[in-house]
Amino acid sequence: IFSKNMEFEKANTIKHKLESLDKYEKCVESTRIGGYLVIADEFKTTFGLQNTPIDIEMYDNSHTNGDCQVSALVRYTNGKKNTSEYRKFNIKTVDGPDDYASFDEVLRRRFTRLLKERKKLPDMVIIDGGKGQLGIAKRVFDELSLTNQIDLLSISKNAQHRSDTLHFIDGRSIKFENKKFFNLLATIQDEVHRFVITFHRKKRTKSVIG
Numbered sequence: 001i002f003s004k005n006m007e008f009e010k011a012n013t014i015k016h017k018l019e020s021l022d023k024y025e026k027c028v029e030s031t032r033i034g035g036y037l038v039i040a041d042e043f044k045t046t047f048g049l050q051n052t053p054i055d056i057e058m059y060d061n062s063h064t065n066g067d068c069q070v071s072a073l074v075r076y077t078n079g080k081k082n083t084s085e086y087r088k089f090n091i092k093t094v095d096g097p098d099d100y101a102s103f104d105e106v107l108r109r110r111f112t113r114l115l116k117e118r119k120k121l122p123d124m125v126i127i128d129g130g131k132g133q134l135g136i137a138k139r140v141f142d143e144l145s146l147t148n149q150i151d152l153l154s155i156s157k158n159a160q161h162r163s164d165t166l167h168f169i170d171g172r173s174i175k176f177e178n179k180k181f182f183n184l185l186a187t188i189q190d191e192v193h194r195f196v197i198t199f200h201r202k203k204r205t206k207s208v209i210g
Helices: 008-047 099-117 131-143 180-209
Strands: 055-064 067-077 087-090 124-128 151-157 163-168 173-175
Touching: 008 180, 055 099, 055 180, 067 099, 067 180, 087 099, 087 180, 099 131, 124 131, 124 180, 131 151, 151 180, 163 180
Parallel strands: 055 124, 124 151
Antiparallel strands: 055 067, 067 087, 151 163, 163 173
């Protein structure tokens, strides 16, 4: 507008302000990422992980008494939502409520495709559940030769439905601590639960109406 009115000085001032704001935002984001990498690397070292968890995927299932079964994943990159990598899955091969079989199907579909398309693998994969669900995921990862490439964990909740225990494939179980990375994992678990429940409700509503 200013340029059209020959107000070049004002237009130039606004341009410089926008450029300065862009540089400031990039600086702030760079600082945030640097802070995240510090806590992520600390978590890696403390628990003997293979990778610094830059890209984290978490999976959850939802159904109503075995009906309208769905699964979903959310991905966080450098501690922030990476919504372009969120995915929804309709369960195709499982009859009745079977959390284990649902995870088996979804993980096979997801990682067979990532490998086939040579897409970037996540550094960490988290399953919503306990040791049983984690065991299913490990079996899939073993068969796809992913166990030595991706850190695989699961998170179980307590009676208040809050993130409570972190399970590792070597058999360790660690109670959640009031630390930044644990708080992030709890946030991711809440997010994947919200995402899959929303998907399930839409599918169920469509099923009832249709």
